Amino acid sequence: MKQSFSFFISLFISFVCFSQEDRTSVIKVNASALAFKTYNIQFEKAFNKKFSFALGVSHRPEDRIPFATAIRKYVDAADEGIDYVSLKNVRKGEASMGLFKITPELRFYPGNKSSAPIGFYISLFGRYERFSGTLPVDVDMVYKGQPLRVELPVKTEFKTLSGGLMLGRQFRLGERFTLDWYIIGGYFGNVTVHGESNQDLSKYDDKFISDLRQNILDTFQINEAYLALQVDKQGVRIDNARRLKYLNLRGFGLNLGYRF
Structure with a gap:
């Protein structure tokens, strides 16, 4: 992950070194993402x-999710x-998340009063x-007549590959900034989805393992037509059972740029 991020940083620096003098290049940071x-x-x-071409790279080290308590109701609404x-x-208040993201895009600036990279644009990305x-x-759970709470710290990984459209506008801030x-x-x-909670469940009998699997299905409303759940004495694993679709929004972001 760190090697990939370093590679794209080096790529940006290379673009800077070979840029022209007409200030058609912009290097930007996303202030709202911070x-x-x-x-x-x-x-x-x-x-x-x-027309212009843009390449964006995002990285977030794995850490607690910021504002998790405040945004919980919105996450629950999306969950529906x-x-x-x-x-x-x-x-959710104890969950952690890391992120790596790369976004290549082609931008079209239709306005007549300004030219790329300044003005209103339509992005295909x-x-x-x-x-x-x-x-x-x-x-x-209940085991041998006694209540039992099974802790499952699930290590998760989601990978997406997608494309879309976005509307935006780049403003000139003086001669150099945007x-x-x-x-x-x-x-x-x-x-694609993968999750696992590797733990020793060998002290439990087969009926408990079977009941645990069913309880996980019921508690998290897992539809086995989409996700495959495996529970055995080595732990719990979950993966795609079929191709899953991914739909998301992009927008409401602010990038501060330097033109050169």
Whole structure:
């Protein structure tokens, strides 16, 4: 992960070194992403008055999810739209998440009063995302007539590959600086899911293992047509049972840029 991020930083520096004097290049950082401890850098290069190419890279070290308690109700509302799993019983305030994301895009600037990279634009973009983290969950069971709470710290990984459209506007701030406003957009693609909680369950009998699997299915409303759940005496694993679709929004971001 660190090697990939370092490679793209080096790529941006190379673009800077070979840029021209007409200030058609912009290097930008996403100020709004910093509130979520995410580091985002983008390089944009105009190759004529109407079109430019941009490449963005984002990285967030795995850590507690910021503002998890405050945004919980919004996460729960979004959870209602997922028909193959429910995350309502995840202890979101204790969850951690890391992120790596790369976004290449082609921008079209249709205005007549300004030229790329300044003005209103329409962006056609692709995106690769990798989310990784730990979701702390527990399942209440009964074993040999006694109540038992099974802790399942699930290591998770989500990978997406998608494409979409976005509307935005880049403003000139003096001769050298810009403000790139991501207004609104959306993207669609596929997602792969993997989760595992490796722990020793060998002290429990086969009936307990079977009951635990069923309890996990019921507690998290897992639809086995989409997700395959395996529970044995080595722990719990979950993976795609079929191709899963991914739909998300892009927008409401602010990038502060330097032109050269």
